[in-house]
Amino acid sequence: MWTDKQRGIRVSQQELLCKNACGYYGNPAWQGFCSKCWRERARPAADQREDTRSTNDGTPLTFSKFEEKKSTEKGRRINTMRRLFWGNPSPPKRQESPESHANVLKAFQSLEPRDFPGFLKILRSPSSQRLQSRCTAFLNTMEAYHHLPVQKQSDLVQDFYQSFAEYFSTFPEAQVTQIMEHVEKLIMTRLHKWVFCHDSCDDEQKDLILQRRIRSLSWVTPQMLSVPFPDKQTLVTGDPFLPAITAIIEMDAKRAPQDKLACVSKCSQHVFEALSSSNSEPANADDFLSGLIYVVLKANPPRLHSNMQYVIRFGLPHSLMAGESGYYFTNLSCAVAFIEKLDGPALNLSPEEFDGYMLRRRAPAVRTKRLQIANDTQHLLQELQGRQEKLDQGMDALNMQLQEWVQAVNFQLDEATAQFALVQKEITAQTELSLDTSSSSSNASKQGANEEPSVLVLKDKQAGPKDTDC
Numbered sequence: 001m002w003t004d005k006q007r008g009i010r011v012s013q014q015e016l017l018c019k020n021a022c023g024y025y026g027n028p029a030w031q032g033f034c035s036k037c038w039r040e041r042a043r044p045a046a047d048q049r050e051d052t053r054s055t056n057d058g059t060p061l062t063f064s065k066f067e068e069k070k071s072t073e074k075g076r077r078i079n080t081m082r083r084l085f086w087g088n089p090s091p092p093k094r095q096e097s098p099e100s101h102a103n104v105l106k107a108f109q110s111l112e113p114r115d116f117p118g119f120l121k122i123l124r125s126p127s128s129q130r131l132q133s134r135c136t137a138f139l140n141t142m143e144a145y146h147h148l149p150v151q152k153q154s155d156l157v158q159d160f161y162q163s164f165a166e167y168f169s170t171f172p173e174a175q176v177t178q179i180m181e182h183v184e185k186l187i188m189t190r191l192h193k194w195v196f197c198h199d200s201c202d203d204e205q206k207d208l209i210l211q212r213r214i215r216s217l218s219w220v221t222p223q224m225l226s227v228p229f230p231d232k233q234t235l236v237t238g239d240p241f242l243p244a245i246t247a248i249i250e251m252d253a254k255r256a257p258q259d260k261l262a263c264v265s266k267c268s269q270h271v272f273e274a275l276s277s278s279n280s281e282p283a284n285a286d287d288f289l290s291g292l293i294y295v296v297l298k299a300n301p302p303r304l305h306s307n308m309q310y311v312i313r314f315g316l317p318h319s320l321m322a323g324e325s326g327y328y329f330t331n332l333s334c335a336v337a338f339i340e341k342l343d344g345p346a347l348n349l350s351p352e353e354f355d356g357y358m359l360r361r362r363a364p365a366v367r368t369k370r371l372q373i374a375n376d377t378q379h380l381l382q383e384l385q386g387r388q389e390k391l392d393q394g395m396d397a398l399n400m401q402l403q404e405w406v407q408a409v410n411f412q413l414d415e416a417t418a419q420f421a422l423v424q425k426e427i428t429a430q431t432e433l434s435l436d437t438s439s440s441s442s443n444a445s446k447q448g449a450n451e452e453p454s455v456l457v458l459k460d461k462q463a464g465p466k467d468t469d470c
Contacts, residue, residue, distance in 0.1 A: 103127045104127050104128050104130075104131065105168070105170070105171070107122045107125065107127065107128070108122060108168065108171075108175075108179060109171070109175070111178070111179070113178055114178075116182055116185060119179070119182035119186075120186070123135070123186075131164075131167065134164065135183070135186060135187065138160055138187070139187065139190055139191065142156065142157075142191055142194065142195075143190075143191070143194060146194040146195070148200075149198075149200040149201075150195060150198035150200050150201045150313065151200075151201075151313070153194075153195050153198070153313075154195075154313035154314060157187065157188075157191075157313075157314050158314075158317070160187070161180060161183070161184070161316060161317075164180070164183055165179075165180055177316075177318055180316055181258055181316065181319075184256060184257060184258055184314075184315070184316050185256040185258060185259070188255065188256050188257055188314050189255045189256050191314075192255040192256075195310070195313075195314065196306065196310050197303065197306045197310075201309070203303075203305055203306040203309055204306070206305040206306075207302075207303045207304065207305045207306050210304055210305050210336070210339075210340070211300060211302075211304075213339060213340060214296065214297055214300045214339060215300060216358060217297055217339065217342060218297070219357050220294075220297055220342075220347065222294055224347040224348070224349070225290045225293055225294050225347070226286075226290050227287075227290045227291050227294045228275065228278040228287070240273075240274035240277055240278065241270070241271065241274045241291065241294065241295055241298065243270040243273075243274075244267045244268075244270035244271045244274065244291075244292075244295045245267075245295055245298050245299040247263050247266040247267035247270055248263065248264070248267040248295060248296065248299050248301050249299050249301050249302070250263050251263035251264065251267075251301060251307050252301065252302045252303050252307055257310060257311045257314050257315035257316070257319070258315065258316070258319060258325075260307055260310070260311050261311060261315065261319055261320075261325045261328075261329060262325075264325070264328050264329055264332055265324055265325050265328050267292075267295065267328075268288070268292065268324075268328040268331070268332075271288060271291040271292055271295060272288060274291065275287050275288065275291055288331065289331055289334060289335060289338075292331055292332065292335045293335045293338055293339065296332075296335050296336065296339060297339065304336065305336075308329075308332070308333065308336070311329065
């Protein structure tokens with residue numbers, strides 16, 4: 001079986017999990033941590049870098065000043081979020097009544113899954129005016145301060161998600177997740193043009209680098225990646241991975257992070273379907289990752305790095321930390337990291353062979369194609385030999401049938417010729433007899449015509465004297 005061959009790609013389930021052993025999926029973009037652990041590590045590190053700056057006299061800050069600075073930074077973030085929600089440094093004094101709060105919760109509890117129009121209808125109702133004002137104020141503020149660094153914008157969006165979810169703290173976790181997916185789609189569909197591929201980051205340059213890298217690896221074959229293709233006995237029309245390639249390309253056309261993740265999930269499901277059609281056994285993690293790498297190399301999706309960073313920065317944490325979407329996105333990140341660091345040993349090639357392929361000094365996949373061509377040629381020869389035997393048998397049977405037909409036709413022609421000769425003789429005899437009869441009749445008529453005038457002359461002679469006598 002092909003799974004027993006040497007494999008260049010192996011990723012265990014443990015390697016996909018967070019390095020902090022929290023149980024969630026990690027990501028190469030977060031150095032192997034999940035989004036939650038990464039943010040917990042990144043923010044204190046940023047605060048520490050800011051607080052360890054030297055004072056005017058050149059002495060570092062003391063621990064007490066560090067704690068004071070940390071508290072100030074925390075208070076500033078809280079005030080920033082309040083300003084984003086309410087449009088003022090502090091929230092209004094009028095509090096929401098318990099009855100109004102209960103009505104809002106009741107309305108959102110009746111919301112059907114994936115009913116985004118229904119969510120907008122509830123959000124625009126008078127009872128949800130407080131939540132609608134939060135979203136509007138946040139969007140207006142983010143658009144006004146779109147020049148902020150993209151990482152700062154990411155922190156503000158994630159803080160908004162967390163604050164908004166606290167409003168539904170009494171709901172089950174699954175229902176809160178459903179509501180927050182609608183919130184994410186509402187917010188990020190409008191902010192997409194401001195934060196996607198932001199000027200403060202180098203996403204555009206990395207997109208070009210990754211695109212050139214994938215283009216330079218166009219010579220990599222499925223056999224090098226140990227990607228199984230359907231057997232010759234299996235009837236398959238076209239490339240079985242084509243639906244997966246189409247799905248990953250569609251990711252760039254989406255705006256909301258969850259819609260981009262849906263494209264990744266759709267692509268991954270098509271990869272599993274293609275692998276299932278190529279092998280009688282279920283695909284494992286290595287099979288899936290190999291197939292996903294092949295799809296990325298074949299598709300070369302537009303702005304792949306920017307789309308992945310957009311999902312990482314502005315997607316809901318639970319979408320990337322757990323579930324199918326998190327697993328699929330983590331594998332996509334591993335596939336991109338593998339492509340960026342791809343070398344000869346990963347493809348079971350020597351460094352010289354790998355460099356030859358990269359510099360176009362060697363034909364793509366010469367060894368593999370030779371074996372494939374040899375197998376295909378042998379298969380075609382056997383098939384042609386079988387067809388030739390059947391053709392020879394058919395020709396023999398056809399020749400015998402033709403000989404029988406020729407003999408029958410010749411026999412019928414001979415009989416027809418004999419009959420035609422007899423008929424011709426009969427016609428000739430009848431024609432001669434008819435001519436003789438006609439000739440006899442003509443002679444008799446001529447003789448009668450010659451005798452009649454003499455009789456009349458005699459009669460006239462006999463009558464003549466009588467008339468004279470009178």
